[in-house]
Amino acid sequence: xxxxxxxxxxxxxxxxxxxxxxxxxxxxxxxxxxxxxxxxxxxxxxxxxxxxxxxxxxxxxxxxxxxxxxxxxxxxxxxxxxxxxxxxxxxxxxxxxxxxxxxxxxxxxxxxxxxxxxxxxxxxxxxxxxxxxxxxxxxxxxxxxxxxxxxxxxxxxxxxxxxxxxxxxxxxxxxxxxxxxxxxxxxxxxxxxxxxx
Amino acid sequence: xxxxxxxxxxxxxxxxxxxxxxxxxxxxxxxxxxxxxxxxxxxxxxxxxxxxxxxxxxxxxxxxxxxxxxxxxxxxxxxxxxxxxxxxxxxxxxxxxxxxxxxxxxxxxxxxxxxxxxxxxxxxxxxxxxxxxxxxxxxxxxxxxxxxxxxxxxxxxxxxxxx
Numbered sequence: 001x002x003x004x005x006x007x008x009x010x011x012x013x014x015x016x017x018x019x020x021x022x023x024x025x026x027x028x029x030x031x032x033x034x035x036x037x038x039x040x041x042x043x044x045x046x047x048x049x050x051x052x053x054x055x056x057x058x059x060x061x062x063x064x065x066x067x068x069x070x071x072x073x074x075x076x077x078x079x080x081x082x083x084x085x086x087x088x089x090x091x092x093x094x095x096x097x098x099x100x101x102x103x104x105x106x107x108x109x110x111x112x113x114x115x116x117x118x119x120x121x122x123x124x125x126x127x128x129x130x131x132x133x134x135x136x137x138x139x140x141x142x143x144x145x146x147x148x149x150x151x152x153x154x155x156x157x158x159x160x161x162x163x164x165x166x167x168x169x170x171x172x173x174x175x176x177x178x179x180x181x182x183x184x185x186x187x188x189x190x191x192x193x194x195x196x197x
Numbered sequence: 198x199x200x201x202x203x204x205x206x207x208x209x210x211x212x213x214x215x216x217x218x219x220x221x222x223x224x225x226x227x228x229x230x231x232x233x234x235x236x237x238x239x240x241x242x243x244x245x246x247x248x249x250x251x252x253x254x255x256x257x258x259x260x261x262x263x264x265x266x267x268x269x270x271x272x273x274x275x276x277x278x279x280x281x282x283x284x285x286x287x288x289x290x291x292x293x294x295x296x297x298x299x300x301x302x303x304x305x306x307x308x309x310x311x312x313x314x315x316x317x318x319x320x321x322x323x324x325x326x327x328x329x330x331x332x333x334x335x336x337x338x339x340x341x342x343x344x345x346x347x348x349x350x351x352x353x354x355x356x357x358x359x360x
Contacts, residue, residue, distance in 0.1 A: 095234030
């Protein structure tokens, strides 16, 4: 849920990265963090297990700059991808303004992708959202690996509504900012549609 | 999509006054208001180097997780959370059902004093949030745009953000 603060002239939006476990959600945030100027970013918070698996969420606040005199800040979150963390995943979707689905392109992860998309739709519904109406981008990650499903097959299987699709190699930054930009754009245009209030 | 949460200047100043007084009355180090989605609303106190953005998101995550626990055991929620540290302590409570009030205090205060002062401040803040809700509803009913900076945003404006 966008937060508009007329006193400090700030707009805050929440974007959540969703997808199967080990798909590269945290890597997307880590790359954004590493390649953003210090004054534009806050601390990257990672609530992870000792083996670096996301336990609750990762969080990165990002200042994109000023639009029409308002400071525009995006709060990026990831969810834990592992199936048994569903209760935590649900909590993080609360108040979401835009979604990125990070799919793992490897052939053997196809079922996990599909399961995660169904899980996303169900969890959004519980919060009263409809995936068809939420700003949404699909990222096909790990395109550099040898055993990947073709981009067109993956898109055909995972695309839900003709959303923007980007091929990515998150650990090298390929597609990371294109994805972020596409979802941020949809979120801001949604605000225009709603007149901001 | 849900409607945005809006905070106007007048009510922001009122909230600021309430938390400033609460900070003094409770002998607290820091008082902080954050919405349940992790967005910071207002803050006051002596901890100048505190990372308030992270504090906001972690507080919201903490409250959401605790609410989840409450539902599992058939409770509606735990409206007050208290964390005790070696030096500093945290008191977390809910205001107007959707806002979280966080107080950081040390040995100069006590949990009893904090709870007492929070009670009065909460009543005042509840009324302020009621006024905000009424205002937003009235403007929406009358079809008045909230003078949104985004009403006339162009694709070029958005592209410029990423350059």
